[in-house]
Amino acid sequence: MTPLPSGNSKILGLHFLYIYQSKGSFMKAFVYLIAIIFAAGSVVSVYSEDTIPALNQQIEQKREEMHQDTNQIHEKTKEMVKARHQLNQDRKEFGKDSDQVQAGRENLKKLKEERKQMKMERKGDHREIRKMRQERRGMRK
Structure with a gap:
């Protein structure tokens, strides 16, 4: 039957x-x-017992990567401060139009650009984490 x-x-x-x-x-x-x-x-998404813990692990891993990225950005900022200080010293010592000051400006621009790029990557990681959290919330409902 x-x-x-x-x-x-x-x-x-x-x-x-x-x-x-x-x-x-x-x-x-x-x-x-x-x-x-x-x-x-x-x-309706199907809830799986394995999915949410795996997603939690991915989120935690992304957060750790973001912390490392933040530390790298802080290091880059310190380099920029040192470069700016050196540039000001060179201006006092050699004048505004010297080759050494010009090289210092280029170095500072390069450091700024690298730091900006690092921040943009971190912003993208933030978005990924937000999407993963949203996906996790959708699974719980």
Whole structure:
């Protein structure tokens, strides 16, 4: 003896009967039922016991990478401060238009650009973490 359908299969069966009665065609009812199943599948994500801990681990790993990136940005900032200090010393010593001052300016520009790039990468990591957290929240509901 086959068991009676329960839960989602029972609901789908009732939907099928309702659509079949209203449309009058078995094929139309079947197509509508398939459409309902796909629509429900795209909206509702299936909760898996392994998924959330794995996502938590990914988030934690990303956060650690971000902390390392932040430390690198701090180091780059310290280098910039030293370069700026040296540039000011060179200006006093050699004048504004000397080759040494020009080289110091170029070095400072390069350091600023590297620091800016590092900050942009960290911002991207922030976005990734936010997306992962949002995905995790969606799984819990």
